[in-house]
Every structure is written in C-alpha cells, then in structure tokens.
Amino acid sequence: MWDPYAEFQSATLPNGLTVYSAHWSGRPWEAMGFLIHSGAEHDPIGLEGLSHFVEHLVSKNTSISSKDISAFLEDCGGIVNFGSTGYPQTYYRFFVPTDKIILTEALSIFGHMLLSAKIEKLIERERQIVINEFRRRYTVKFRFDLDMREQKALYAGYWLERFVSPFGAPESVGRITQGDLQSHYDKHYTPANMSIVGVGGMTLSELTELLSESPFAISKKGMRTPIPNPVIDLVPPFETRYVFELSKHVIVTTPIEVGSYRSVTRIPGNVNTRAVQILSRMFDEVLNEEVRERRAWTYSIDSSWLNYRHFHEFSINCGSFALKAIDEIEEVVEVCIAFMEDREDLFEQVKRHILANNFMFDSTGKKVCDGALDDLADYQRIISLAEYGKDIERVTMNDIRDLLRWLRPEWRWTRIQRP
Template structure:
C-alpha cells in the first residue's frame, strides 16, 4: 500500500472508531502534508551523524517539508519456516502504538500534526517512509523514534491486525493475478525463501505470536543493515541529530538468517492452477543477470523493447495491437539480492492463452536470434534517458530513487552517469545480451484459470503458430 493510501485508510478508520461523521477534514490534513516539491538542484550530500550513522541528504528549503526513506536489509526472506508472512505482519503493526502511547492515541497524534508514516516489506528489505512539515519536525521525529525503537505489539492490536491480514489473504486467494504471482515464485524458487508466500497463508499467519513480532524486530532493526535518505527542509547538522535520535539506540548488528543465492530452474516448466474465471492470467519468467553485472544496463534496454515499453513494446504490438488477444502484456527486470529475473504477465480469455504464450515465446526467440533493430534500440534509449528526470520530480520520488541506489551499492554519481551508460549500448551489445537473456526454452510459466488445450508439464510444448508469426525489421 502506498504511503498516502495507507494514511488515508488510517484516517477513515480513526474517524469511524471515534464516531466522526466525515473523515474529510482528516484526509485534507494528510493530503496537505503529502504534497511534495521538486528539488531545484539535486546536490546529494553523503553525511555521517555524530553517532556514525550514514545517510544521503538533498537539502530543499523552498517548501517546509521533510521526506525520509529508510530500509533495513532482511525483508520477508527472514520469515522463519512455518511463519510465512511475519515481515508483512510487522509492517502493519509499526504504527499500532509505541513506547507508552497506545495505538489509538498514537495514530491520533500522527493525524494531529499531519505526519505520514508507513512501512512495507519486500523479499530483501523492510522499508520505512516518513514525511512531516518542518514546523512539526520535533513532535513527528519523536513519534518516529518510538515506532522504530519501541513498538508496543499489544495483544489486542495483534489480534485485530491478524484478522485484517486473514481477510486480505482470503480476498487474494480469489484474485487470479495475485495467485499467479504467488504460485510463480513458488515454482521458480522451490525450497528457497523467495519461493515462500510473502504475505503468508491463513495457517502461518494464524500461528504468528507477539513474541514472533518482538523477535523479528530485534533481529532486523539494527544500525549495520540500515540505509537512510532524506530530502527536504533540513540541514546536514540537524539531520545528524535526527539520525542519532531515531536510530542511534538500535542494536549495532542485525542477526539475519543467511539466504543463499538462487535462480529459476533451467529447462522450463509450466503449472496450471485451475480457477473458474472467464479469463486466464499467466506469469512467465526466466533468470536474468545481477544488478551489478556489466550486461545489466543492456538487458534493461532489451527488456524495454521486448515488453517494458508499454504500447511501443514488441509484445504489446504482437499480442494486443495485431491480434487483440489481451488488454495488456508486459515484462520487467527484477534484481534481488540473491537472484535476478525477467518476469512478465499476460491475461486473456481461456481459449486464447495458448496462442498468447506462443506469441510471447516466438518474440523472445526472434529477438534472441536477431537482436533489436537499430531504430527500436534508438527509440528505447531516447525514451529511457528522456524520462529519467521524471523519477526525480518530487522530494518523495527523489528519496525513494536514491534509497534504491544505496541498496544496490551505487554512489550518488550514478544519477549523473546512468544516461550515458544507456546511450553507450550498441546494436552489437543489445544482440549479444538479448541472446544471453531471452531463453524461451527456460520459461517458467504459471497460469491461473481454465486455459483451453493446455496442461501442466515440465517442458511445455512448442507452439508452432507462434514461431511462424512474422516480425518487423
């Protein structure tokens, strides 16, 4: 859930709990605090607090707003066996009271000062998002500090949040997209933390206790696995004090469960999860190069041409525009700490799923053999370099982008060198990397629905009509 949507939901929930007839005033206050402003000149400072906590800072004093993003390495890959969904559970608990402030009072105080705070989890990290108006900085920082250091995990809040999570799981089990994604990861990463359901199951979430939450917080919230970015109306000196106040009392070192490197199985596989729906959903993917691999940027460009470029992408043209088989089809590169994948999805009527997947395989094969055309490569580079600035047009976007770079091990200079690396991709690079990346015989495919004429198989059949589809260029 996004920061604002979660904040809005909290405002509505608090209003209902307090018997307020309309939540509009609370929502208006939260929206006012959520408005960001682009930094005029993005001077990225690397700072270290008096206590030794490192952060990146972009000062922007024209608007009295501070955006802070932080992450702890760990994420839901740290869920113990049998406790899948623990990381997700804790992200929903971090604003349910802290220190000596109980849940309702804590969230009322957040609303009173128009403070935004949310948490989220991924396979490798736990994320925190915090925004405050400058005039309320001290009060907001105190609430953030209590959340980071002393979440209460009161039993009544645990029980209430558990019921919400179980309701979400019951809903997700009826959503073909969510089921397809969950089952794809289980198929691609068997016997690995990446293959376990990130949000857990009804069985595992029901077993999570308050002690589990306390233990997870103790193991993962530490200074050595912390990364912080701040953008807004604050100086380096003042930020140093805030960093020590909020994070300085955390344990020096995290106690993380080791996670091994992995990759999807070679040779391809296909799984069908039957669901009585008129339209099937497929998730498909292969292993990809790591983020720091010299070929990653070329792979990023190739993916844009294949399925990441919206209506300009080959898959969209062939599956939707020429044949009208699907409303949307797409792919993206997803590097994790311990694996990297190229993954995509398509949804189409049950009778058309086999044809759609055949076209996708055919386009992958064609690009792997021939590479993209010079015109397609140039168009992709023009778009990717020209649109890059849009990732930095608000303070919150800047903070999120820079946090991602920190997590991937890049320095602030990446912002200045990234477009040059994309422009340096040659047709020969793109063809070589397409052959390395696009291996349709290795596709791991999960289909949810009742696709006609398809069966689960370790090696799916080659669909000849797709391979005969004529391509451009």
C-alpha cells in the same frame, strides 16, 4: 540536467545509524524515510510473513496511539506512512513542516517506535488483519496454488520458493508467537541496520543534530544485513509449462470467452539491470505490434521485470486474450522473442527514449526520498541520475542478445489458462 540524487550528503551517527540528506533551500517541509535493511527475505523458514507482521505491530506498540500520531502530523499539514514491507527491506515515512518543535516530536515518536518498542499489544487483532490482507488478494484458493506452483518451479532451493508475497500465508502467520515478533524486532530494528533519508529544508548538519538528540541516538547491538551475492549458476525450472482449465475450479454459469497467458524466467543477478530494463521496453513494443495491432487478440500484453538482487525475474503477461488465439499464442510469443535478435533499430530508439526521459526528470521531495530509499534497499547506496544514464549508455545490442538466451522455452515457466 537537474540531478537531485547527486545532491545527497551522508553522515553516520556514533551508534552506526546512517543519515542521507538532500537540502532543498527554502522548502518549508521535510520528507523523511526510515529504512530497515531487512524484510520478508529474512523471515525464518516456517515463519513466512514475520517481517510484515512486525511492521503492522510497531506503530501499535508505542506510548502514543497510531491514531493520535496521525492526528498530530495531519494537524500541521503532514502525513505519515506506518510501514510497508518488501523482500529486502521495510519502510516507514513521514512528511512534516521543518518547524523544529514539530520535527523534534516526530523524530522522538519514530525513534521510540523503531528502536525501543515492546511488541506486546494487539497481536491477535493484527494477526487477523494480516490474514485478511492475504485473503483479499487470494479470494479463491486456486489462485494461491497457481502462484505457489510458479514459485516452486522457478525458485526451488531458494528463499523465494516459500513466498508469493511478503505477507506470507495464513498457516505461517498463525504460527508466529510474541517471542518470534520481539526477537525479529530486536535483531533487525537496530541503528546499524537502519538508514534515514531526508529531503527538504533541513541541512545534513541540522538533521544529524536533531537525530543525535532523539531516541535514534541510542546504543543498541546489531549489524547491517549484507547485500546478497548474485546467483549466476541457474538451472532450468523442473516444470516449464502448465495448462490450467478454469471450469474445473469454478462453477461456470456463462461461457468463458477468453484465455490468459503468463511466462516467467529468471536472469542471473550479476547482469546489468539497465539491460533488463531496455529488453523489457523493446519487448513491449514487439509484443504490442504483433499481438495487439497485427492480430487484435488482446487489449494489453506486456513484459515486466523485478530485481530480487539474487537474480532478476522477467515475465510476459496477457491477462485476457481472444479464445481463437488459445492454440497459437505460445508460438507467436516465441516468434516475437526470435524477432528481437535483429531489432537494433528498436534498441537504439528505446535507449534514446530512456536517456531523454532521464534528462527531463521532475519530481517532488517525497518521490525523491522514496527513490533514495529504493536505491538504499537494493544497493545500500544512492544512484545519481548521471550514473543511471551512464549505465544505460553502456548497454549494447550484444547485451540484449545475451539476455535473450534466458527467454528460451526451457528456461521459462509458462501458464496457459483455458476455459
């Protein structure tokens, strides 16, 4: 089995910056990712959206404009991503030829951008762009209020009760000052709090040599943001069910003929993440069989899960179902959950499918780079496909049964949308 994640080698520069390299001999390109081990999770109370705001401004406060940086990289066939912010991390990426002159210039630009920026220019312009990014997602206020209600019910006392997304809200973004931006940058954008990933034609020694001669080699005080301890002592949400009537919030000109369903729970952060993955795949099969195929209530109903490191979030989602199901869908979902207890046949089938898919892994250098960045953000190490496969194999049906306790109604927050 080809296992590109097992091919990574690592080194640490004298200033504390860690470098991970997968050498693919003969490739004329290098996919590079730059990971800041801090994100929205680390925004101060009242300044939600600070990490995301900084990400917007980093490329706007260099000696070369972001437009000229893009043109430089695209002229040689490359591409650039000036940043994306998650809860635990912030990413930057580029993809360039392995030509030493081009790569040296690209690393010089990014090194200055990520370690030596003075956040002074275009602050008010980017503030409005960030706020408009929020408004594009929440075109009506009640959608934001619904998401906040969910967060506060599930995550009271935890940092997630303040967020519906890493970009904060207009009120908190509006409070952020230039001093806040520079302080956050100086604290988190340091070599010790950064990992660089390279996949392509450069060897680890070649990459570290180039980095050692670039602005990435500067000394700058800082420390690595630690991996948080998982939350294991959860308490039930203070609210478990909310019925939302759409017609009370919008002007209805035609009859509304559908409802929607969402139910969310938390799972302790110390459980095997692969067990949560298997549970989701199993549950999708059961939901599809019962709700779509047997009853024809909806086109799509599924589950999803997120790893917040402190805990996992597991949700059941049906964005649109026939109104005739409005008074029955909750009961049917409970039947599906109970049905999972005895589906050892489905458990074994899902495990086989995941392991077979793992064996058939095929990806590009850019995707392998992104996968390594994701692992480093969550675990501060890269997970090989072999290790992933062993984690899947270790999951038992009893692990699934243990997880099902967190899907009981008293542990979930459920929202029913009625006309």
